[in-house]
Amino acid sequence: MAIHVVWFRNDLRVLDHEPLRNACQLANATTNDCVLPIFIVDPFWFAKTSFGFSRTGIHRKRFLKESLQDLDQQLSGLGGGLRACEGGTVDVFLDLIQQLPVASVSFHQEVASEERKMEQRVRELCSEQSVTIHASSPQTFCDWDTVPFSIEEVPEVFTKFRKVLEKRAAFPPALPAPSHFRSVKENFSLERSLNALESLDSTKKQDGPNPTMRYQGGSTAGLERLNHYLWESDCLMNYKKTRNGMLLANDSSKFSPWIANGSISVRQIGDEVTRYESQRVKNDSTYWLKFELLWRDFFIFMTAKHGKKIFHKKGIKGTAINWLDDPRLFEAWKEGETGFPLIDANMRELKLSGYMSNRGRQNVASFLTKNLGIDWRMGAEWFESQLLDYDPCLNYGNWNYAAGIGNDARGFRWFNTIKQSKDYDPNGDYLRHWLPELADLPNSLVHTPWNLPKDDQNTSDFLLGDSYPMPVVDLFESAELNQLRYEQSIGAGD
Numbered sequence: 114m115a116i117h118v119v120w121f122r123n124d125l126r127v128l129d130h131e132p133l134r135n136a137c138q139l140a141n142a143t144t145n146d147c148v149l150p151i152f153i154v155d156p157f158w159f160a161k162t163s164f165g166f167s168r169t170g171i172h173r174k175r176f177l178k179e180s181l182q183d184l185d186q187q188l189s190g191l192g193g194g195l196r197a198c199e200g201g202t203v204d205v206f207l208d209l210i211q212q213l214p215v216a217s218v219s220f221h222q223e224v225a226s227e228e229r230k231m232e233q234r235v236r237e238l239c240s241e242q243s244v245t246i247h248a249s250s251p252q253t254f255c256d257w258d259t260v261p262f263s264i265e266e267v268p269e270v271f272t273k274f275r276k277v278l279e280k281r282a283a284f285p286p287a288l289p290a291p292s293h294f295r296s297v298k299e300n301f302s303l304e305r306s307l308n309a310l311e312s313l314d315s316t317k318k319q320d321g322p323n324p325t326m327r328y329q330g331g332s333t334a335g336l337e338r339l340n341h342y343l344w345e346s347d348c349l350m351n352y353k354k355t356r357n358g359m360l361l362a363n364d365s366s367k368f369s370p371w372i373a374n375g376s377i378s379v380r381q382i383g384d385e386v387t388r389y390e391s392q393r394v395k396n397d398s399t400y401w402l403k404f405e406l407l408w409r410d411f412f413i414f415m416t417a418k419h420g421k422k423i424f425h426k427k428g429i430k431g432t433a434i435n436w437l438d439d440p441r442l443f444e445a446w447k448e449g450e451t452g453f454p455l456i457d458a459n460m461r462e463l464k465l466s467g468y469m470s471n472r473g474r475q476n477v478a479s480f481l482t483k484n485l486g487i488d489w490r491m492g493a494e495w496f497e498s499q500l501l502d503y504d505p506c507l508n509y510g511n512w513n514y515a516a517g518i519g520n521d522a523r524g525f526r527w528f529n530t531i532k533q534s535k536d537y538d539p540n541g542d543y544l545r546h547w548l549p550e551l552a553d554l555p556n557s558l559v560h561t562p563w564n565l566p567k568d569d570q571n572t573s574d575f576l577l578g579d580s581y582p583m584p585v586v587d588l589f590e591s592a593e594l595n596q597l598r599y600e601q602s603i604g605a606g607d
């Protein structure tokens with residue numbers, strides 16, 4: 114008897130899963146071989162970031178645990194449950210290979226440098242132990258192998274990248290789940306092996322407003338969300354108009370947490386959008402969701418191209434900016450206490466729910482780097498800790514872009530957070546939801562509470578500097594100062 118291991122990573126599903134299909138095919142080709150699906154709870158991913166945040170904060174831990182439980186159920190229905198192994202990735206593989214007749218290991222490749230390094234060590238171990246490796250391409254929307262350029266030649270500008278892909282790459286449909294497999298017979302309890310996640314877990318409810326959307330981990334909930342957004346609520350037909358909204362569950366698809374840990378694949382989403390286009394409506398909005406999925410591909414290819422650079426202070430452009438180290442200002446940003454309502458509402462939402470809209474992310478990233486002038490990596494690491502949908506390529510790629518050290522060719526571009534607030538939340542509903550202390554301010558003041566006259570503050574419950582902070586910087590002066598610093602750095606580097 115031989116065992117074919119499937120190493121689940123950020124691909125926690127049975128549908129559209131090439132490694133699982135490979136392993137099943139190998140096992141089914143003989144009368145005795147078995148499939149062993151594993152997930153490794155490696156403490157590496159739960160350690161601290163370089164600025165001291167928990168790499169995997171409470172929201173993502175909870176979501177991961179639910180995703181693994183759901184995957185276990187799906188796999189049990191096909192033949193045998195998931196084995197969650199706690200320990201360093203290479204040690205876990207060494208133990209398995211020493212204890213069981215492992216013939217092959219199948220997995221999806223990832224592109225970020227730490228994931229690649231770990232994968233490389235597993236490959237070396239398997240090669241020493243004569244275990245065959247089956248490595249599937251990274252989980253992109255396009256077919257990785259049909260992209261008409263080498264990794265070194267990936268276009269640096271998104272529009273160019275997108276146009277080439279749309280014209281010349283293949284976009285394959287999702288693969289079906291295997292029908293069944295023979296699994297290793299063992300008495301094994303997933304719950305016991307998830308103790309590692311349990312002990313790291315702190316599900317203590319944090320005080321604050323309730324999020325407008327609850328994210329349940331696992332492909333069952335992910336597919337329900339897909340079905341709801343497209344078929345039950347028909348929101349896809351207006352996606353392009355609503356996607357910049359910040360408050361409501363259906364403003365944007367909210368698929369990102371399930372995509373990030375692979376509970377649903379982008380090809381499953383692509384297939385559903387195509388079916389929706391043929392059965393309901395095909396318009397700008399249906400195209401736009403596919404367009405956004407190409408942004409995801411773009412950052413995955415950028416990460417593959419630039420390797421460790423996306424994590425470096427100078428970013429992929431190698432721009433040495435004299436970032437400030439100001440713990441007081443950073444704390445104000447992180448805790449949503451800057452005195453700028455749009456920034457504070459978004460940062461409080463992130464901390465309480467693990468989610469922030471794309472509009473919000475662009476604003477808070479711009480504010481941290483272009484108004485406060487603080488090292489972008491502190492913001493990126495805080496996002497890494499808090500986000501439900503954290504993905505190294507998308508997070509660090511977008512932060513490079515926002516900090517002006519990535520692929521945005523437009524130089525120092527900053528978001529005027531007051532204008533953005535008025536444009537994207539004209540009635541202040543989003544602000545009032547996350548900042549209840551501003552609930553009684555009129556629409557004319559909710560975006561700029563510092564304009565409330567002193568006399569009015571004396572006669573109401575609202576006191577600036579007490580109920581809500583004074584602005585930590587002058588918006589325009591701080592942007593000018595940071596622009597100067599940015600341009601001097603660029604000049605000095607040339």
Ligand SMILES: Cc1cc2nc3c(=O)[nH]c(=O)nc-3n(C[C@H](O)[C@H](O)[C@H](O)COP(=O)(O)OP(=O)(O)OC[C@H]3O[C@@H](n4cnc5c(N)ncnc54)[C@H](O)[C@@H]3O)c2cc1C
Nearest residue numbers: 365366367368369405408409470471474502503504508511
């Ligand atoms: C500073 C910053 C950090 C970010 N970090 C992450 C991250 O760690 N993980 C993550 O999934 N997204 C990240 N994003 C991208 C984007 O904000 C989220 O994907 C989006 O807000 C998720 O909500 P949604 O699924 O409703 O998006 P929708 O608008 O419904 O988009 C659908 C999907 O398209 C993809 N997508 C959308 N916008 C982008 C984008 N700008 N870049 C790449 N892909 C995109 C995502 O997979 C998303 O789920 C970041 C953006 C910024 C500006």
